[in-house]
Amino acid sequence: MGKVLVVTSGKGGVGKTTSTAALGAALARSGENVVVIDFDVGLRNLDLVMGAERRVVFDLINVVQGDAKLAQALIRDKRIDTLSLLPASQTRDKDALTNEGVDRVIAEAREKFDWVICDSPAGIERGALLAMRNADIAVVVTNPEVSSVRDSDRIIGMLDSKTLHAEKGEKVEKHLLVTRYDPGRATRNEMLKVEDVLEILSIPLLGIIPESEEVLRASNMGSPVTLNNPDSAPARAYFDAARRLRGETVDVVVPLDRKGFIGRLFGRRVA
Amino acid sequence: MNLMGFFRKNSSAPVARDRLQVLLAHERSVIGKNDLLATLQEEILAVIAKHITVERDAVQIKMDRGASVSTLEIDVEVPFDAKKAIPRPSSVSASV
Numbered sequence: 001m002g003k004v005l006v007v008t009s010g011k012g013g014v015g016k017t018t019s020t021a022a023l024g025a026a027l028a029r030s031g032e033n034v035v036v037i038d039f040d041v042g043l044r045n046l047d048l049v050m051g052a053e054r055r056v057v058f059d060l061i062n063v064v065q066g067d068a069k070l071a072q073a074l075i076r077d078k079r080i081d082t083l084s085l086l087p088a089s090q091t092r093d094k095d096a097l098t099n100e101g102v103d104r105v106i107a108e109a110r111e112k113f114d115w116v117i118c119d120s121p122a123g124i125e126r127g128a129l130l131a132m133r134n135a136d137i138a139v140v141v142t143n144p145e146v147s148s149v150r151d152s153d154r155i156i157g158m159l160d161s162k163t164l165h166a167e168k169g170e171k172v173e174k175h176l177l178v179t180r181y182d183p184g185r186a187t188r189n190e191m192l193k194v195e196d197v198l199e200i201l202s203i204p205l206l207g208i209i210p211e212s213e214e215v216l217r218a219s220n221m222g223s224p225v226t227l228n229n230p231d232s233a234p235a236r237a238y239f240d241a242a243r244r245l246r247g248e249t250v251d252v253v254v255p256l257d258r259k260g261f262i263g264r265l266f267g268r269r270v271a
Numbered sequence: 272m273n274l275m276g277f278f279r280k281n282s283s284a285p286v287a288r289d290r291l292q293v294l295l296a297h298e299r300s301v302i303g304k305n306d307l308l309a310t311l312q313e314e315i316l317a318v319i320a321k322h323i324t325v326e327r328d329a330v331q332i333k334m335d336r337g338a339s340v341s342t343l344e345i346d347v348e349v350p351f352d353a354k355k356a357i358p359r360p361s362s363v364s365a366s367v
Contacts, residue, residue, distance in 0.1 A: 153298070190284060
């Protein structure tokens with residue numbers, strides 16, 4: 001039985017899709033069987049970030065409605081054969097997704113994969129609720145910025161009340177992933193520090209992804225940053241986060257893009 | 272601009288942190304209100320209404336979640352002529 005993980009945030013544009021692709025690829029590279037599922041019906045983008053946009057035949061709604069089997073809709077990654085994608089529908093109405101249908105598809109994916117990673121749409125509406133519904137673990141993606149932190153707080157409240165685990169009186173394991181972090185600006189008090197965000201949201205830290213040009217470069221190329229440039233700072237941060245998800249204890253550092261000796265010198269320990 | 276002013280100009284992060292802490296303390300209490308507080312409000316109002324005539328707005332219920340202690344604050348405004356209402360609980364229930 002695999003684990004179901006939702007990547008969520010409330011606010012748009014903070015890096016949910018980037019993080020879904022990067023964590024999915026990092027887990028798959030360590031030998032785990034991973035499927036990433038795009039829940040952003042009508043605004044799908046995970047296929048594009050993963051470079052599979054021309055290979056989409058069937059989508060999540062087709063599978064939910066029984067028009068296609070899960071195996072038919074899954075797109076196997078060309079770079080890592082333990083990584084698969086289930087795209088969202090770009091044209092259909094999201095009302096076509098039912099609770100029961102989604103539960104059934106997730107249950108089937110759980111049987112086949114070690115990790116089922118659900119990429120949530122922004123917002124707190126139905127789409128976001130469907131994405132988090134079956135989750136055992138939630139990765140809350142947050143930028144060190146006031147509106148993102150506020151929206152994450154809201155989403156944490158929903159994870160504690162609107163998921164199947166919550167309805168049964170159980171807990172969803174929640175983790176904070178701080179993205180677009182600039183340690184220099186944080187030191188100069190121009191940006192919220194990770195400690196501030198942790199204190200306000202009070203959920204454990206999964207990782208800190210530094211602001212980096214590599215993220216845009218990877219999405220331009222249609223490749224998760226952990227595959228496109230595994231030695232880059234954001235990729236190393238995502239690999240560390242993936243290892244923590246697998247239960248390993250890894251010191252939290254903010255990797256920097258500076259190379260070699262200087263890079264190690266400035267790789268600052270924060271928690 | 273003096274040296275202190277120069278340093279203070281860029282220290283916007285502590286302002287952000289303080290604003291968030293105040294805002295979220297408020298929002299959590301409002302959203303945490305959900306069904307529990309609404310139910311409490313209704314039932315407490317019903318109990319009070321059995322004995323005295325009271326306006327709906329005169330019963331305020333607040334819940335504060337603290338780190339170690341949470342409090343439930345019930346604020347009932349009792350009108351001057353409240354006693355007069357005591358002998359006629361039947362009329363209260365009839366009006367509900």
